[in-house]
Amino acid sequence: MPERICTRPQSEFKKHDQRLQDQTQKYLGDFYLKLARKNAREIKVSPQDIQEACHETVSIIKRDNKVNRILHGNEFQPVLEREAELSGNVKMGLLGCVDDRRFPHITTPIVSKWQGPAGAAEVKKRPSDDLLIPRSPILQQGIFEVVQNPNGFIEFIEIHSQSSSRENGCAAATIIRGQIESGKSPLLSQTGMARELITGLDYENLADFNLYLSEVITAQAFNNYYNSCLEILNRKAVPRVAVPVHYYTDTMGSVIRKLGNPNQISSTDLAMRFKDFILQRPKSGYFGEWRYQFNSTDHILEFAGRKVEYTAAIIEQYQGEIEEQLHELYPELLQGQIKATVFYIANNAAFQYMTGFALNTNHEYSNHRPEYMSVSTAEAVGQRDPRPKVISSASNPEAALENLSIKLLVMDRHHKNPSAPKILFVCHSIDRRDFETRNKGYMRSMQMVSELYNKIIENEEYCDLVKKGKLAIVPALVCDTDREILEIPNLARIL
Numbered sequence: 001m002p003e004r005i006c007t008r009p010q011s012e013f014k015k016h017d018q019r020l021q022d023q024t025q026k027y028l029g030d031f032y033l034k035l036a037r038k039n040a041r042e043i044k045v046s047p048q049d050i051q052e053a054c055h056e057t058v059s060i061i062k063r064d065n066k067v068n069r070i071l072h073g074n075e076f077q078p079v080l081e082r083e084a085e086l087s088g089n090v091k092m093g094l095l096g097c098v099d100d101r102r103f104p105h106i107t108t109p110i111v112s113k114w115q116g117p118a119g120a121a122e123v124k125k126r127p128s129d130d131l132l133i134p135r136s137p138i139l140q141q142g143i144f145e146v147v148q149n150p151n152g153f154i155e156f157i158e159i160h161s162q163s164s165s166r167e168n169g170c171a172a173a174t175i176i177r178g179q180i181e182s183g184k185s186p187l188l189s190q191t192g193m194a195r196e197l198i199t200g201l202d203y204e205n206l207a208d209f210n211l212y213l214s215e216v217i218t219a220q221a222f223n224n225y226y227n228s229c230l231e232i233l234n235r236k237a238v239p240r241v242a243v244p245v246h247y248y249t250d251t252m253g254s255v256i257r258k259l260g261n262p263n264q265i266s267s268t269d270l271a272m273r274f275k276d277f278i279l280q281r282p283k284s285g286y287f288g289e290w291r292y293q294f295n296s297t298d299h300i301l302e303f304a305g306r307k308v309e310y311t312a313a314i315i316e317q318y319q320g321e322i323e324e325q326l327h328e329l330y331p332e333l334l335q336g337q338i339k340a341t342v343f344y345i346a347n348n349a350a351f352q353y354m355t356g357f358a359l360n361t362n363h364e365y366s367n368h369r370p371e372y373m374s375v376s377t378a379e380a381v382g383q384r385d386p387r388p389k390v391i392s393s394a395s396n397p398e399a400a401l402e403n404l405s406i407k408l409l410v411m412d413r414h415h416k417n418p419s420a421p422k423i424l425f426v427c428h429s430i431d432r433r434d435f436e437t438r439n440k441g442y443m444r445s446m447q448m449v450s451e452l453y454n455k456i457i458e459n460e461e462y463c464d465l466v467k468k469g470k471l472a473i474v475p476a477l478v479c480d481t482d483r484e485i486l487e488i489p490n491l492a493r494i495l
């Protein structure tokens, strides 16, 4: 169960957010002052740009903190407990794409999220046995922790496209496919695998390429690392811990499928069948009832409470047949993992039923309009913010920079206000106690965020965007358990 933000009075939240607002103002003020001193002639940032960037940053911080406080507050506990019960207390992880097309409410803190380009984790070959493992120390640590859970673990690796065309969708997958086809892939450069992949490549369209990548790279790395942790604990290896999932950004539904197998389990089909089924029952909420409210930060608790009950009803109705289909697709999954996967797909169907997106695919989120960017080598700002953004966690600053170039491409295409600076949060996470006591752990997190921040500022391309007023860089420290933004450190001083 995720840790809670202990019951703190509203006044304290208000004070904390005011502090963050002051820190943001001070940081941005100092930053542009220093920048102007150094490069007076090149700077094309107006005071209005700075003001707009500050205003936008503060409103994102306040919204993100509000969401995280609700999701980790006491009132939300019954929802989390019900979700844990329905998913058999199996630990669940979700690896999604940097362009963050999955609506975050669909996954409450019961699922740990990680984001990389095209839903791919950076991997490396372990020198001792040449097996692929995740490259990020934070991800490795996370896997080691879930191994301790007696009920088991499953990771869903989500790739995405439009439902109408498997060639249409993920910008990051397009870039990675191009890199692999030309023999150059930063994602795989540490593994020497790019060439092996070209020769073994077997796909018909972009989504299938992405699914293939998830299976042969990311899922393998998760399986290998999980099993080596089990070995340390003298426990038996498991056949599989990661399952690739195909997510459709217009229906917001998931399909569990396997390359080369025509069968699939679709949450959209389930939502539509549930619609017909529930019509025959009295006192039920109607299909699409939440279409315009599902992302309101004022209704998070109510929405999640209703969703978990719909999820339970869908599981009750369709559990047997979903399990049977899963056995056919992935016979190696353990019973607990099957239960968690049934929960995952039913939860998604419940969301599509409540919003009506299973049928009405023309909504704000089908046309991706990212509002800001967030990059980290650990947890990042905005992981559960309901507004669209691009977000990623990388294993090191170099990889984070690679991710950033993909994000900027997506932002360029879709940014809502092209004349205002785009906000980029540069983040690291921190243990709350380390933050409060300002101990060595605090210094370390500060060092990590500074390192990433410097890397970005020192990059000519990004620095140029800053000078032109197209990009505003904001450092942030995020709580590693409840994701509350704890500090906007004034890194302008190290410029």
Ligand SMILES: [Zn+2]
Pocket: 097, 098, 099, 100, 117, 118, 119, 160, 169, 170, 171, 172, 173
């Ligand atoms: Zn993508």
